[in-house]
Amino acid sequence: MKFAMMYSCGKDSSLALYRMINEGHTPVALISAFNQEQGRSWFHGIPEELLRSVSESLGIPLIICHCRPEDYNEAIEEGLRKAVQLGAESCVFGDIDIEGHREWNEQRCTHAGLTCVLPLWQEGRRALTEELIHAGFKAAIKIVQSDILDDSFLGQTLTADLVDRIEAAGADPCGENGEYHTFVYDGPLFPEPIPTKFGEIIDFKTHKAIDIQSM
Known part of the structure; x- marks a missing residue:
């Protein structure tokens, strides 16, 4: 198809x-x-x-x-x-x-x-996040919901330990409710990592985002 x-x-x-x-x-x-x-x-x-x-x-x-x-x-x-x-x-x-x-x-x-x-429909949120990590994808946290996750999470690449910290902070492990969003810059679909650089943190009051640009 x-x-x-x-x-x-x-x-x-x-x-x-x-x-x-x-x-x-x-x-x-x-x-x-x-x-x-x-x-x-x-x-x-x-x-x-x-x-x-x-x-x-x-x-x-x-x-x-x-x-x-x-x-x-x-x-x-x-x-x-x-x-x-x-x-x-x-x-x-x-x-x-x-x-x-x-x-x-x-x-x-x-x-x-x-x-x-919808290939992921009705599957476990934590299991899906772990599948992504184990498959070798590299996903950097791009945006966080300010009242749940602080800006120390911004720019960090998802690992099992980081997902534990996200859950401990009271967020969904997959961020399905908007607690965080990611940018995938490497993994099995990519011939090589996407060259990027992080910039300033932008405060949108309800959310914070880290700027990311092509290198």
């Missing part, structure tokens, strides 16, 4: 992509939502240059959906239609168990004429 991957550069979408490829399916596009006002991807805050570096490293074409909050859904559906033109039969998402996310994914796919696929 040819598929598009809704790709945030985070750990869950990376693991979903990895599973699909291992099962013999063919990715024809990565789809990333891009916040026009902030000049970075939605939710994970990845600059466009870095998104393109990831796409080039993976060898999968990138469809960037530039949008504002009010036209987010329409922009994603337009991106999905572009994926259809590249041969996609389905779109894959890395969501795990939040029902509202699944419903949103299915609606976008239906409008674009695609099947919605």
Whole structure:
């Protein structure tokens, strides 16, 4: 099956992509939502240059959906239609168990004429995080929810010990509720690590993020 991957550069979408490829399916596009006002991807805050570096490293074409909050859904559906033109039969998402996310994914796919696929659906959150680590992916914490995780977590690469610390702080081990987001810079899908550098920590009041750029 040819598929598009809704790709945030985070750990869950990376693991979903990895599973699909291992099962013999063919990715024809990565789809990333891009916040026009902030000049970075939605939710994970990845600059466009870095998104393109990831796409080039993976060898999968990138469809960037530039949008504002009010036209987010329409922009994603337009991106999905572009994926259809590249041969996609389905779109894959890395969501795990939040029902509202699944419903949103299915609606976008239906409008674009695609099947919605969720390879990680209803699996254990901690188990999925451990699977990613054991597979050899390197995921750096990019954003934290300030009232749960402090900024000492920012820039750290996920390990089993770090996941223990995340849980001890009261966060979900997978960050599925938004407690943290990651940027995957290396792993079995990459021929070599993505060259990056960390910058300043940005305080958004409810969240803190560490700037990350291509080198």
